[in-house]
Amino acid sequence: MANIRVAIVGYGNLGKSVEKLIGQQPDMELAGVFSRRDALDTLDPATPVLPVAEFGEHTDKFDVAVLCLGSATDIPEQAPEFIRHANTVDTYDNHRDIPRHRAEMDRVARENGTVAIVSTGWDPGMFSLNRTIGQALLPGGQQQTFWGPGLSQGHSDAVRRVAGVKKGVQYTIPSPEALEAARKGESGLSGKQAHLRRCFIVADEADHERIENEIRTMPDYFVGYEVEVNFIDEATFDAEHTGMPHGGHVITAGDTGGYVQSIEYNLDLDRNPDFTGAVALAYARAAHRLREAGQAGAYTVLEVAPYLISPTPLEELIARDV
Amino acid sequence: MANIRVAIVGYGNLGKSVEKLIGQQPDMELAGVFSRRDALDTLDPATPVLPVAEFGEHTDKFDVAVLCLGSATDIPEQAPEFIRHANTVDTYDNHRDIPRHRAEMDRVARENGTVAIVSTGWDPGMFSLNRTIGQALLPGGQQQTFWGPGLSQGHSDAVRRVAGVKKGVQYTIPSPEALEAARKGESGLSGKQAHLRRCFIVADEADHERIENEIRTMPDYFVGYEVEVNFIDEATFDAEHTGMPHGGHVITAGDTGGYVQSIEYNLDLDRNPDFTGAVALAYARAAHRLREAGQAGAYTVLEVAPYLISPTPLEELIARDV
Numbered sequence: 001m002a003n004i005r006v007a008i009v010g011y012g013n014l015g016k017s018v019e020k021l022i023g024q025q026p027d028m029e030l031a032g033v034f035s036r037r038d039a040l041d042t043l044d045p046a047t048p049v050l051p052v053a054e055f056g057e058h059t060d061k062f063d064v065a066v067l068c069l070g071s072a073t074d075i076p077e078q079a080p081e082f083i084r085h086a087n088t089v090d091t092y093d094n095h096r097d098i099p100r101h102r103a104e105m106d107r108v109a110r111e112n113g114t115v116a117i118v119s120t121g122w123d124p125g126m127f128s129l130n131r132t133i134g135q136a137l138l139p140g141g142q143q144q145t146f147w148g149p150g151l152s153q154g155h156s157d158a159v160r161r162v163a164g165v166k167k168g169v170q171y172t173i174p175s176p177e178a179l180e181a182a183r184k185g186e187s188g189l190s191g192k193q194a195h196l197r198r199c200f201i202v203a204d205e206a207d208h209e210r211i212e213n214e215i216r217t218m219p220d221y222f223v224g225y226e227v228e229v230n231f232i233d234e235a236t237f238d239a240e241h242t243g244m245p246h247g248g249h250v251i252t253a254g255d256t257g258g259y260v261q262s263i264e265y266n267l268d269l270d271r272n273p274d275f276t277g278a279v280a281l282a283y284a285r286a287a288h289r290l291r292e293a294g295q296a297g298a299y300t301v302l303e304v305a306p307y308l309i310s311p312t313p314l315e316e317l318i319a320r321d322v
Numbered sequence: 323m324a325n326i327r328v329a330i331v332g333y334g335n336l337g338k339s340v341e342k343l344i345g346q347q348p349d350m351e352l353a354g355v356f357s358r359r360d361a362l363d364t365l366d367p368a369t370p371v372l373p374v375a376e377f378g379e380h381t382d383k384f385d386v387a388v389l390c391l392g393s394a395t396d397i398p399e400q401a402p403e404f405i406r407h408a409n410t411v412d413t414y415d416n417h418r419d420i421p422r423h424r425a426e427m428d429r430v431a432r433e434n435g436t437v438a439i440v441s442t443g444w445d446p447g448m449f450s451l452n453r454t455i456g457q458a459l460l461p462g463g464q465q466q467t468f469w470g471p472g473l474s475q476g477h478s479d480a481v482r483r484v485a486g487v488k489k490g491v492q493y494t495i496p497s498p499e500a501l502e503a504a505r506k507g508e509s510g511l512s513g514k515q516a517h518l519r520r521c522f523i524v525a526d527e528a529d530h531e532r533i534e535n536e537i538r539t540m541p542d543y544f545v546g547y548e549v550e551v552n553f554i555d556e557a558t559f560d561a562e563h564t565g566m567p568h569g570g571h572v573i574t575a576g577d578t579g580g581y582v583q584s585i586e587y588n589l590d591l592d593r594n595p596d597f598t599g600a601v602a603l604a605y606a607r608a609a610h611r612l613r614e615a616g617q618a619g620a621y622t623v624l625e626v627a628p629y630l631i632s633p634t635p636l637e638e639l640i641a642r643d644v
Contacts, residue, residue: 020579024462099641124644126455126585129628131643133448136604136632137597140346183590247584256600257342259592262569263448266588268505270581275459278578282458300644302629302636306451310458314624319421321453322446322622 004288005031006281007062009052009082011040013244014091015068017277019043025281027311031062056085063291064089064284068277076101080108083116083298087287089280091121098124098300106298115291116298120283121276122267123147127250129301130265134252138261141254144182146174146194150246150272158221159199162214164207167234169241171198174249175226183262185253196226200241202234246272282309326610327353328603329384331374331404333362335566336413337390339599341365347603349633353384378407385613386411386606390599398423402430405438405620409609411602413443420446420622428620437613438620442605443598444589445469449572451623452587456574460583463576466504468496468516472568472594480543481521484536486529489556491563493520496571497548505584507575518548522563524556568594604631 006028008015015033020043022030032048033040040049050058055065065082067090069075075092082088083105092101098119105116119125127145134143148171155170162168178194181187203211212229215222232241247267254261269275283301286308290299307314328350330337337355342365344352354370355362362371372380377387387404389412391397397414404410405427414423420441427438441447449467456465470493477492484490500516503509525533534551537544554563569589576583591597605623608630612621629636 017578024578026461095644098644099637102640119644126459128644129455132632132634132639133451133604133628135634135643136607136628137448137600139348139633254600256339256346256593256596259596261592261597261600262588262590264586264588264590266584266586268584268586270583271578274578274581275583278459278576278583285458300640302639302644303627305625305627306454306458307624310454311461312454312457315421317454317624318424318622321457322417322420322441322450322624 001027003027003029004064004285005029005062006284007031007034007058007065007086008068009034009055009065010068010074011035011037011042012068013273014277014280017271017273018066018068018281019047021274021277021281025311027285028281032058034065055082059086063087063288066277066280066284067091068280079116080104083109083114084112085114087115087284087291089117089120089284089287091125091276091280092119093121093124095124102298102300109297113296115287115295117283117287117301117304118298119300120280122269122279123248125276125279125301126265126267127248130250130263131252132302134250134263134265137263138252138254138256141252141261142182142185142187143250143252144178144194145248145250146179146182147248148172148174148195148246150248150269151244152197155197155221158218159201159215162211164203164211165201167202167237167241169200171200172196173198179249179251182249182251183253183264185255185260185262192224196228197222198228198230200230200232200237202237203231205231243270244272245270285309285311323349325349325351326386326607327351327384328606329353329356329380329387329408330390331356331377331387332390332396333357333359333364334390335595336599336602339593339595340388340390340603341369343596343599343603347633349607350603354380356387377404381408385409385610388599388602388606389413390602401438402426405431405436406434407436409437409606409613411439411442411606411609413447413598413602414441415443415446417446424620424622431619435618437609437617439605439609439623439626440620441622442602444591444601445570447598447601447623448589449570449587452572452585453574454624456572456585456587459585460574460576460578463574463583464504464507464509465572465574466500466516467570467572468501468504469570470494470496470517470568472570472591473566474519477519477543480540481523481537484533486525486533487523489524489559489563491522493522494518495520501571501573504571504573505575505586507577507582507584514546518550519544520550520552522552522554522559524559525553527553565592566594567592607631607633
């Protein structure tokens with residue numbers, strides 16, 4: 001069987017992760033990277049770098065494109081144009097707008113006979129899958145999603161905007177008490193009680209008290225949360241706080257007549273974009289297979305039969321995993 | 323929309339669990355229980371109890387049958403007869419024989435225009451799903467399945483066969499070191515090192531030493547494992563060791579170029595047959611829907627799009643869970 005030829009659109013952290021991960025897949029090859037830039041420092045210098053404006057002219061070179069683009073404006077503006085020409089997978093993560101995005105991609109994909117899998121990654125993505133399955137199994141149960149321990153880009157950006165902060169990061173950490181309560185099916189610990197926000201800051205000592213106060217009183221981002229502000233030296237910061245760890249938990253617990261049944265899905269990720277990319281790539285396989293099977297339209301992860309994301313043939317999966 | 327009418331075949335622990343759980347489902351009703359016995363002490367005395375020999379004559383009364391039968395002989399012998407007449411879901415758990423069972427059910431289902439979902443439950447079932455998805459996301463990773471902490475029926479039966487044992491149970495417990503190693507993606511701790519076997523026994527004191535020795539030296543069941551034998555009084559046994567707790571972990575960890583990504587799916591079940599029944603019932607919904615959509619044949623959980631098991635309409639799932 002010929003390899004699945006994967007194109008990457010966009011070459012930020014996610015695009016670089018996907019490029020690296022294609023090499024770990026037994027049945028895929030990298031067809032090229034579409035970018036607005038002329039030259040990219042790709043892992044393999046022989047990788048074709050193609051102008052993203054000419055995407056539609058190169059569709060003979062790849063089977064599916066992984067859209068490694070931002071959710072703020074790039075995906076909603078550009079994805080409907082890409083799906084006109086080729087199968088796509090995206091990681092669109094603006095939760096409230098996903099129904100609209102899926103509907104728009106579905107319309108254009110059906111008109112053009114292509115397949116889009118939208119909002120893959122881990123949340124949305126693997127966490128969505130576990131929320132749906134958990135509630136289907138325990139329909140009267142309690143369900144909670146926790147994020148972290150992990151680096152929050154938005155909150156890290158917020159602490160870095162405080163005057164005097166030379167370097168700063170913020171990790172979101174689920175409260176151990178809230179996790180335990182969720183595992184027992186107890187409700188009551190809401191978002192702000194369920195997570196604590198831990199900051200590591202490099203700053204002059206004279207500014208520490210003011211910076212800590214400004215962080216703790218920042219509305220939306222920190223007010224109402226348990227907040228920890230740690231000042232550290234720059235060498236420690238550079239050694240320990242420049243990665244992109246993340247993860248989280250989806251916990252569903254339900255009572256089946258006097259008995260508590262608890263389901264927990266945990267991710268512990270050393271590098272967030274690598275795992276997001278791994279999920280997108282597995283669903284790229286499914287997009288290609290759905291198209292090969294004559295399908296057209298847009299799908300969320302909820303709509304894709306799980307064996308379609310595996311490189312292993314179904315018969316082997318049934319013999320090995322079931 | 324009319325409720326899905328569910329029939330139960332067999333009325334042991336699993337059948338009773340499914341009966342109870344149908345009442346928790348927003349879109350299901352119990353059509354009746356098929357049994358070899360004439361009278362059953364069902365939850366609702368008005369529930370029709372029907373002779374299992376007349377299964378094929380009552381198919382106008384239900385949409386899908388949950389086969390709550392043993393895997394040793396009942397399911398392989400009887401399921402192909404049931405699927406001739408109606409959609410079925412089973413929890414067939416003889417892992418090595420699942421490919422044959424699925425193929426046989428698929429053949430008969432296609433001939434008769436019915437839908438079978440085979441080998442649901444948690445292992446096989448939810449654990450199968452997580453093994454397949456974990457390996458698809460991290461194809462070069464390490465994956466391990468751990469069982470417990472939980473009551474093992476087979477091992478409890480084995481300790482009860484030792485002379486002088488009045489009452490006895492055996493819990494299988496994953497080794498904490500093996501769990502930690504698996505989370506880090508380290509291989510090396512195999513089945514026997516990965517679990518310990520904890521027994522609680524009621525027996526005359528004069529027999530303790532001999533009983534413990536016979537348990538520890540029992541081939542297949544205990545030799546090679548870390549074994550703990552606890553003698554307790556009968557009142558403690560009756561108060562603490564008559565339930566059916568179980569659970570386990572599927573852990574997949576892979577290296578994405580210097581970064582460890584770890585995926586863990588955990589079940590902590592107060593009552594094993596209740597959760598097995600909950601999974602079977604969710605897939606009964608999918609079997610009915612697949613048939614309504616014109617499908618015929620046998621499916622494992624790997625082949626069913628996840629939204630099909632949820633009582634919530636797809637549009638609501640996309641807006642709520644994704």
